[in-house]
Amino acid sequence: MTANPTRVLVLNSGSSSVKYQLLDMADGARLAVGLVERIGEETSRLAHTPLATGGAKRETEAPIADHEAALRAVARELAEDGLGLDSPELAAIGHRVVHGGLKFTEPTVITEEVVAEIERLVPVAPLHNPANITGIRTAQGLRPDLPQVAVFDTAFHTTMPESAARYAIDVETADAHRIRRYGFHGTSHAYVSRETAKLLGKDPSEVNVIVLHLGNGASASAVRGGRCVDTSMGLTPLEGLVMGTRSGDIDPAVILHLSRNAGMSTDEIDSLLNKKSGLIGLCGDNDMREIRRRIDAGDERAALAFDIYVHRLKKYIGAYYAVLGKVDAIAFTAGVGENAAPVREAAVAGLAELGLAVDADLNAVRGDEPRLISPASARVAVAVVPTDEELEIATQTYALVSA
Numbered sequence: 001m002t003a004n005p006t007r008v009l010v011l012n013s014g015s016s017s018v019k020y021q022l023l024d025m026a027d028g029a030r031l032a033v034g035l036v037e038r039i040g041e042e043t044s045r046l047a048h049t050p051l052a053t054g055g056a057k058r059e060t061e062a063p064i065a066d067h068e069a070a071l072r073a074v075a076r077e078l079a080e081d082g083l084g085l086d087s088p089e090l091a092a093i094g095h096r097v098v099h100g101g102l103k104f105t106e107p108t109v110i111t112e113e114v115v116a117e118i119e120r121l122v123p124v125a126p127l128h129n130p131a132n133i134t135g136i137r138t139a140q141g142l143r144p145d146l147p148q149v150a151v152f153d154t155a156f157h158t159t160m161p162e163s164a165a166r167y168a169i170d171v172e173t174a175d176a177h178r179i180r181r182y183g184f185h186g187t188s189h190a191y192v193s194r195e196t197a198k199l200l201g202k203d204p205s206e207v208n209v210i211v212l213h214l215g216n217g218a219s220a221s222a223v224r225g226g227r228c229v230d231t232s233m234g235l236t237p238l239e240g241l242v243m244g245t246r247s248g249d250i251d252p253a254v255i256l257h258l259s260r261n262a263g264m265s266t267d268e269i270d271s272l273l274n275k276k277s278g279l280i281g282l283c284g285d286n287d288m289r290e291i292r293r294r295i296d297a298g299d300e301r302a303a304l305a306f307d308i309y310v311h312r313l314k315k316y317i318g319a320y321y322a323v324l325g326k327v328d329a330i331a332f333t334a335g336v337g338e339n340a341a342p343v344r345e346a347a348v349a350g351l352a353e354l355g356l357a358v359d360a361d362l363n364a365v366r367g368d369e370p371r372l373i374s375p376a377s378a379r380v381a382v383a384v385v386p387t388d389e390e391l392e393i394a395t396q397t398y399a400l401v402s403a
C-alpha cells in the first residue's frame with residue numbers, strides 16, 4: 001500500500017450514461033476522463049481519454065446492457081493504461097448521488113445504511129438513484145477495501161429557506177410524505193457560483209449569482225453570498241425549466257386531466273412528462289445543436305420549441321432577480337449553457353432595464369475557461385462558466401477521506 005494514496009475515481013452515473021474521471025488530488029491532475037453513453041440501447045458508445053499517458057481518445061461502439069456492464073468496461077479501459085482500480089494509489093471512489101433527501105447535507109462515506117437511504121429515495125429520483133446504487137455496488141465489488149463516498153445533488157440546496165422549500169399544500173400531508181422542494185445539480189450550482197465569484201475577483205460571500213445549469217436536465221438557482229436561497233427543481237428533477245425530455249413546470253391539474261379523461265396510467269403520465277416532453281416532445285429533438293440546425297433551415301416547430309425553452313428561462317431569471325433583490329452575475333453552464341450562444345442571447349434579450357445585456361462578439365467566443373459575455377459597462381455581469389461536477393465531487397471526496 002502506498003503511504004498516502006491521493007487518487008480519486010469519480011463516477012457520475014446518469015439515467016443512460018456514466019461520466020467518469022480519475023484525478024490525482026496531490027496536484028489536481030486529471031489522469032483519465034471518459035463517458036459511456038446510450039447504456040441499454042443497441043449501440044452504446046464508450047469514449048476514454050488516458051490523459052496521464054498522453055494517449056489518444058479511444059472510442060468503442062458496442063452494446064452495453066446496463067450500468068454494471070458500463071462500469072466494468074470503464075475499469076477495463078483504465079487498466080489498459082496502468083490506471084486500473086487495483087492501483088494502491090487510489091484513495092477513494094466518489095459517486096454522484098442525485099437524491100439525498102433531507103438526511104444528507106454533506107458528502108458521506110457510504111455504508112449499508114447510506115445505501116438503504118438512497119434506495120428509499122428511488123421513488124422520487126427514478127431515473128437517477130437506481131443508476132447511482134448500481135455504480136456504488138459495482139465499485140464496491142471491484143474494490144471492497146476502498147472508501148466510497150456519496151456526494152449529493154441535493155446537498156447544496158438544503159440552505160433554502162422554508163418559504164422557498166415548501167409547497168403550498170396541506171402541511172400534515174406534506175410532512176407525512178416528505179414532500180418538499182429539494183433541488184438538484186447542487187454540486188454544479190455550488191462550483192459554478194464559486195467560480196463566478198472568482199471571475200469577478202470577489203469572495204463568494206460578497207456576491208449574488210443566478211446560475212443557469214442547462215444540460216439535458218436543466219435547473220436555475222439563486223445564490224446569495226455563497227448559499228442557495230431558491231432553485232427550480234423540486235421534489236424530483238421534473239420541476240422548473242423546459243429540459244431535453246422533461247416538461248418542467250406545468251399545471252398539476254394536467255396530470256389529473258390525463259388520468260381521468262385521457263385514460264392514461266400513472267406510469268404513462270410519468271413517462272410522458274419525464275421522457276417525451278420538453279424539447280423532444282415539442283419538436284422531436286432534444287439536442288440543441290440539432291434544433292439550431294433546423295431553425296436555420298426554416299423549421300417552425302423547432303423555432304417554437306426554442307422560443308418556449310427561452311421564455312421559461314427568462315421567467316426564472318426575472319423571478320430569481322426579484323428573490324435576490326440585487327444580482328451581481330448570471331452564469332450560464334452545462335452543455336447548452338456553455339455552448340449555445342443563441343440561447344444566452346435570447347434569454348437576456350430585452351432585459352437592459354435590469355442591467356442585463358450580452359455583447360455579441362464576446363458571446364460568440366468559444367472556450368473552456370470562465371469568461372464574461374456582457375459589455376464592460378453592464379451593471380450585472382453575464383458569464384459563461386464551465387461546470388465541473390467531477391472535480392467538485394473529487395475535491396469533496398478527497399477532503400473527507402484524507403481528513
Ligand SMILES: Nc1ncnc2c1ncn2[C@@H]1O[C@H](COP(=O)(O)OP(=O)(O)O)[C@@H](O)[C@H]1O
Nearest residue numbers: 214215216217286287288289334335336339340
Ligand atoms: N455545441 C453545442 N451547441 C448547442 N448545444 C450543445 C452543444 N454541445 C452540447 N449541447 C447540448 O448539451 C446537452 C448535453 O449537456 P450536458 O451538460 O452534457 O447534459 P447531461 O449532463 O444532462 O447529459 C446536449 O443534449 C445538447 O443539447
Ligand SMILES: CC(=O)OP(=O)(O)O
Nearest residue numbers: 014184185216217237
Ligand atoms: C438531476 C438531473 O436532472 O440530472 P441530469 O441533468 O444529469 O439528468
Ligand SMILES: [Mg+2]
Nearest residue numbers: 215216217334
Ligand atoms: Mg448533467
